[in-house]
Amino acid sequence: MSTQPSVWDLVGQFAAAQRGTWKQEEIVSWFRRHAPEQAKDSTVRAHVRGAAWNVGDRSQFSGREPFLTRVDTGWFRLATEEELARWREGAATPAAASEVPMVAQAIDEPPVEADRTDWHTEENIQRLIVERLRSTGWTIVRTANTATGETGIDVVAERNGETVGIEVKGYPSKTYARGAKKGQPKRTAPSTQAAHWFSHAILAAMKLRVAQPSWQSVMAFPDFPRYRRLYAATAAPLAAAGIEVWLVSQGGAIEPLG
Known part of the structure; x- marks a missing residue:
């Protein structure tokens, strides 16, 4: 008897089929089209975060090996073998996220007030x-x-x-x-x-x-x-x-x- 793949497996299948980086909304949209009965949007987002080695808290999925890298807020890609090797050795922590290409250093910075700079034009x-x-x-x-x-x-x-x-x-x-x-x-x-x-x-x-x-x-x-x-x-x-x-x-x- 065939069984449906888990949400975790489907996230892996989606990620493996992508070229380069993709945003979280893309996989949420994919689930809505291809597996609407499998998971709510919030569940998909949680699994995507849990599949990334460099997020702040993936305790919900601590028993599973990650396979994604978060490159920006809401943006992900497949993790490289080097990144996963560092994670397995215990060296890849959220603090090391600055070593990942294209990670924005201002992800968690508070918004800058309007009258301090002209960055917001x-x-x-x-x-x-x-x-x-x-x-x-x-x-x-x-x-x-x-x-x-x-x-x-x-x-x-x-x-x-x-x-x-x-x-x-x-x-x-x-x-x-x-x-x-x-x-x-x-x-x-x-x-x-x-x-x-x-x-x-x-x-x-x-x-x-x-x-x-x-x-x-x-x-x-x-x-x-x-x-x-x-x-x-x-x-x-x-x-x-x-x-x-x-x-x-x-x-x-x-x-x-x-």
Whole structure:
């Protein structure tokens, strides 16, 4: 009598079939399509983390040998034999994660406040996203000129037959950055303006879902508490519409929400 493979085995099968790195949302989507009765999304995420040798706590799966490496928040790949050998010898601890290629050092850093640096501008967030995508095997098809306010989707990238379209927003500053009012305080509070930008991004992402239904539609923002709260208030309808939200840290780490 045949038996169904376990969730652990299915995670291994998925990972072995991938080329390079992949994000956690990809395997969650795969389970929904191919094994919906096997596991809830939370169970899949737990197994993926448990299969990675360099996560902070994998005690739930301590009796199983890991086979993945976490390369960034929400991003994984197959572990190399060298990494697994170090893990077996007891040398591979979460503290050694900085030795892993492409691990962002700012994964667990708190969000930087808006008035301390200009890292959170739309132009810079787009640059960080493009760099991260390229480093994880994506081909950049298009980037918008944010300096001139070019219309259209901000970033389009392809990998392994998949296409992602990303609407990028920054976080508002307290003063004008250019023009005749440069350096003068804005009349609209940054938190209020951020809500407007969030709603603009939703409209663009929904239009992309209609124009390109086979693409991943993503909204990307710098990692600020305001954007986390706005996402929490809209998470259910965004998920129903098939729209993803990514938060980008100052160090370039991408955290897919949901």
